Amino acid sequence: MLTRQQTRKICDKVLGCSNAKQTEVILSDADSSLTRFGKNAIIQNVNSREVDLSVRVIVGKASGRASTNCLDDASLCATVERAVEQAGAARPETKIPPLVGPKEYRKVKHFVERTAVLTPEERAEVVRYIARKCRRAGVECAGTYSSGANVLALANSRGMFAYDKSTSAEFGVTVLTENSAGWAEGASRDCSKIDTKNLADRAFKKAVGGRNPASVPAGRYTVVLEPAAVTDFLLFMSLGFSAQAVQDGTSFLVGRVGKKLFGNNITILDDAYHPDNSGLPFDFEGMPRRKTVLMEKGVVRNLVYDLKSARKDRVRSTGHALPQPNTYGGLPLNMVVEAGDSSLEEMIRSTKKGLLVTHFHYANVAERRELVLTGMTRDGTFLIENGRVKRPVKNMRFTESVIKALGNVEMISRERIFARAFFGGGFVVPAMKIKKFNFSSETKF
Amino acid sequence: MRQLTAAALGTAKRRGASYADIRIVETRAQGINVKNGAVGGIDDHYDIGFGVRVIADGAWGFAASNKVTKKEIERVAAQAVRIARAGARVKAGDVRLAPEPVYDDRWQTPCLIDPFDVPIEDKLDLLYRIDEILRKDRRIRVASGHMSFVVEHQWLATSEGTFIDQKLVRSGAGYAATAVKGGEAQVRSYPASFRGQYASLGYELINSLRLLENAERTRDEAVALLTAPQCPSxxxxxxxxxxxxxxxxxxxxxxxxxxxxxxxxxxxxxxxxxxxxxxxxxxxxxxxxxxxxxxxxxxxxxxxxxxxxxxxxxxxxxxxxxxxxxxxxxxxxxxxxxxxxxxxxxxxxxxxxxxxxxxxxxxxxxxxxxxxxxxxxxxxxxxxxxxxxxxxxxxxxxxxxxxxxxxxxxxxxxxxxxxxxxxxxxxxxxxxxxxxxxxxxxxxxxxxxxxxxxxxxxxxxxxxxxxxxxxxxxxxxxxxxx
Known part of the structure; x- marks a missing residue:
């Protein structure tokens, strides 16, 4: 992987090529490996090494961007020239904030050598365990075991330089019987902290225990959502916490900042430094990423800002910028939901009649100002009766406002995990028990 | 290119692969967004790299790199074989490929106007003009226009003897108007939502879409939706x-x-x-x-x-x-x-x-x-x-x-x-x-x-x-x- 010194040298070369008054460089280097399995066998096994260098120039009052994956001197200068050409064509703007100067960043350690060097043979051994178990039981498994190392460096002509080196690993497994499925997933920057055997056993147990599901009618139910089901709500909420989305009038938080939206039990932060997160200590403008209270005891406290949206609201950037220019503004990419004082077992025990949901599939926004989402339950949905998991049920479609759902949260678990959302991103989330959750239709399995 | 691809296929064969292919892909892409009269995103991207895919011991292995040199291709081909062998430890059976004739051919998307020959000024000018029409009504809080162009040149060589030189061209454009009033936000797009209409064509696609002619109607429909009744159930x-x-x-x-x-x-x-x-x-x-x-x-x-x-x-x-x-x-x-x-x-x-x-x-x-x-x-x-x-x-x-x-x-x-x-x-x-x-x-x-x-x-x-x-x-x- 590119070292701090190597990235600095490349960035300096780019800055040296540029005659623009302001120039910014984003340089990334990724070494990614993934073993994919299906039908109890490894079906894909891949590695890729990718670098990307992106240059933004501000010429007068206009900006342009160009990028390349070629790091020879001629390519670096040619990329700068293409960025300058883009800027020359754009109309002058009064709203482009100047680039930032040097900043201090909090030290984070999220590079773990053993993850960076995990071999395809080691990944295969992990797959072998669940594949053998499923083959013997006459069921099938599918999933992935991925690992990788990433470098991100930022520099600009005002002397800002930021560098981050990280690793990530993730193991996810789905077990399929003739009419049921079970799923579990774990992620960490340290592959040795993912209990792959436990995850595999959980998916297996859930699939086998979910056989022969019965239909239950659509309607409003008390639901116990495992953490992975909660994380999809966070993904779509995150877009609404963008100050720019509020300025544009498209966020579900328009007119709601400072107001109580949920119960006292809902507190949400954006915290790149949380031990279960692997957030960057800086954003894509080079601003230090600030831990931000988004929602406190149900009250909407803060939005997140990049330099441009901050200037409009006359506040400071919170350090949540994406690469500029963009149409989103800042985004909270490292949301953390505060833990409660309950457990999944206590939630089930306290439920007279309800549904236990493992996670959701393909949730999407159906109406954005009330943040109405629709999606399917997946890989293990169970009926709870009189405090016990009674039997598996067929999957259901929910159509529900996140605002209403998080206003109806009765219990939150102490335990939290980092869980990925279906469309990407991931957050630190607990399990939740929610009353009156709307399921709008049923499916056939 | 044939020398480079031969290096991959030769290395894979020497390492024991029963099948190998290599794709070298060179891409030029341009994306332009205009939002509320300003550039909301602009990028001109160039990218080149290769991926080697092999079957060894009956299992797939794949490795890829952005360094297109003979030495790196040989290293990556060897890595692909090692990865395949690791995968073969947990296989259900050997990968079997359906037969296909061997080709030595070139193919290219028919394209009248190379999108990269059209000055960026012309593209931005069209998006700015659309933006002005969309924002003539103050209830349009977000007007966004988009254009995207990709030219992807790929060389594929397989150990069966196929060599294909293929160039694909894709273009797209569209816009959306978001009207906001009170607690309501409604959007209308043209020619399609999620950044518009796309086709395997050059810039002639943009010229055919009648983008300007439909901007006023799109804007007015977005505004009309603000007071429209809810869809009945x-x-x-x-x-x-x-x-x-x-x-x-x-x-x-x-x-x-x-x-x-x-x-x-x-x-x-x-x-x-x-x-x-x-x-x-x-x-x-x-x-x-x-x-x-x-x-x-x-x-x-x-x-x-x-x-x-x-x-x-x-x-x-x-x-x-x-x-x-x-x-x-x-x-x-x-x-x-x-x-x-x-x-x-x-x-x-x-x-x-x-x-x-x-x-x-x-x-x-x-x-x-x-x-x-x-x-x-x-x-x-x-x-x-x-x-x-x-x-x-x-x-x-x-x-x-x-x-x-x-x-x-x-x-x-x-x-x-x-x-x-x-x-x-x-x-x-x-x-x-x-x-x-x-x-x-x-x-x-x-x-x-x-x-x-x-x-x-x-x-x-x-x-x-x-x-x-x-x-x-x-x-x-x-x-x-x-």
Missing amino acids: GVMDLILDGHQMALQIHESVGHPSELDRVLGMEANYAGTSFATVEKLGKFKYGSPIVNLVADSTVPTGLGTIGYDDDGVRAQRWHIVKNGIFSGYQTNREVAHFCDDERSRGCCRAQGWSNIPMVRNTNLSLMPGDWTLEDLIADTEKGIYMATNKSWSIDQKRLNFQFGTEIAWEIKRGKPGRIYKNPTYQGITPEFWGSCDAICNEDRWKLWGVPNCGKGQPPQTAEMSHGAAPARFRNVTVGIVKK
């Missing part, structure tokens, strides 16, 4: 416009007919499929007027190619014929699981850094014989929905719920008032079984999908779906209430 007859039909085809026919999904290879992410192999040739997928044809040869389709990434020549075949489920989308690896002797040529990868897999190609609903005017006149009470806004479908592709930007009431055969937040829901074969009328070829159009996600690691692919408006009887509509 109930069971009624539904007519979908071509763009929503394209989404319906993509989600409820395209993905379920990918054979790798059926076999469980995608089970941990995008899901499996209800369209299992024993249903082939027998299952009633839709009404007898429903004919869905996969076609990677159709001009301007985003999935139109000379050859896929397995080196299989482009083809045309039925997925659904007269309502009966008739075919799968396959690659060389999975074709034999449905007893096909040859791959359908649907194996594609995103760029050089990803392994190819089964992807949707262009898949279209064949036109019927109705005019839209006659179809509406023939509908006593119903609703006409246009332009996709939201989508969600279960992991076997049965239960779906989709939403559009706008709908019109149909009463006694005439279009009436508009509705906001239209949604409908159904079960795939029941829904296609209720299709009783399809408009004719005058209304048939290929709609580009530039952002189809699949796979782990996730890959994006492009394809088009041709459709004309069609009618479905007794559909549940109006699920989302505000």
Whole structure:
């Protein structure tokens, strides 16, 4: 992987090529490996090494961007020239904030050598365990075991330089019987902290225990959502916490900042430094990423800002910028939901009649100002009766406002995990028990 | 290029691979966004790299790098063989490739105007002019316009002797106006939502889209939606416009007919499929007027190619014929699981850094014989929905719920008032079984999908779906209430 010194040298070369008054460089280097399995066998096994260098120039009052994956001197200068050409064509703007100067960043350690060097043979051994178990039981498994190392460096002509080196690993497994499925997933920057055997056993147990599901009618139910089901709500909420989305009038938080939206039990932060997160200590403008209270005891406290949206609201950037220019503004990419004082077992025990949901599939926004989402339950949905998991049920479609759902949260678990959302991103989330959750239709399995 | 590709194939063979291929891919891409009169995103990207895919000990291995040198190619080819051998420790059987003739060929997207020959000033000028029209009404809080161009040059060489030099060109453009008032936000787009219309064409696509001419109407419809009544709830007859039909085809026919999904290879992410192999040739997928044809040869389709990434020549075949489920989308690896002797040529990868897999190609609903005017006149009470806004479908592709930007009431055969937040829901074969009328070829159009996600690691692919408006009887509509 590119070292701090190597990235600095490349960035300096780019800055040296540029005659623009302001120039910014984003340089990334990724070494990614993934073993994919299906039908109890490894079906894909891949590695890729990718670098990307992106240059933004501000010429007068206009900006342009160009990028390349070629790091020879001629390519670096040619990329700068293409960025300058883009800027020359754009109309002058009064709203482009100047680039930032040097900043201090909090030290984070999220590079773990053993993850960076995990071999395809080691990944295969992990797959072998669940594949053998499923083959013997006459069921099938599918999933992935991925690992990788990433470098991100930022520099600009005002002397800002930021560098981050990280690793990530993730193991996810789905077990399929003739009419049921079970799923579990774990992620960490340290592959040795993912209990792959436990995850595999959980998916297996859930699939086998979910056989022969019965239909239950659509309607409003008390639901116990495992953490992975909660994380999809966070993904779509995150877009609404963008100050720019509020300025544009498209966020579900328009007119709601400072107001109580949920119960006292809902507190949400954006915290790149949380031990279960692997957030960057800086954003894509080079601003230090600030831990931000988004929602406190149900009250909407803060939005997140990049330099441009901050200037409009006359506040400071919170350090949540994406690469500029963009149409989103800042985004909270490292949301953390505060833990409660309950457990999944206590939630089930306290439920007279309800549904236990493992996670959701393909949730999407159906109406954005009330943040109405629709999606399917997946890989293990169970009926709870009189405090016990009674039997598996067929999957259901929910159509529900996140605002209403998080206003109806009765219990939150102490335990939290980092869980990925279906469309990407991931957050630190607990399990939740929610009353009156709307399921709008049923499916056939 | 042949010297470089030979280095990969030679190394793989020496290391014991029974099959190898290498794709060297060079891409130039340009994306331009204008939002509320300012540049909302602009990038001019150049990228080159290669991926080596091998079969060793009966298992796949793949490795990729951005350094296109002989030394690096040899290193990566050796790495691919090592990865394959690791995978072979947990295999169900040896990978078997369906036979395909050996080709030495060149293929290129027909293109009249190279999009990179058009000055960026001209592109921005058009987007600025559209932006001005959209923001003439103060209730339009967000006006956004977009253009995108990609030229992808790929060299594929296989250990069987195939060498293909292929250049693909894709262009796209569109815009959206978001009207906001009080607690309401409504959007209208043109020519399609999610960044517009895309095709395998050069800049001539942009010139043909009549972007400026439709800006005023798009803006006015967005504003009108602010005060429009909510889409009613109930069971009624539904007519979908071509763009929503394209989404319906993509989600409820395209993905379920990918054979790798059926076999469980995608089970941990995008899901499996209800369209299992024993249903082939027998299952009633839709009404007898429903004919869905996969076609990677159709001009301007985003999935139109000379050859896929397995080196299989482009083809045309039925997925659904007269309502009966008739075919799968396959690659060389999975074709034999449905007893096909040859791959359908649907194996594609995103760029050089990803392994190819089964992807949707262009898949279209064949036109019927109705005019839209006659179809509406023939509908006593119903609703006409246009332009996709939201989508969600279960992991076997049965239960779906989709939403559009706008709908019109149909009463006694005439279009009436508009509705906001239209949604409908159904079960795939029941829904296609209720299709009783399809408009004719005058209304048939290929709609580009530039952002189809699949796979782990996730890959994006492009394809088009041709459709004309069609009618479905007794559909549940109006699920989302505000």
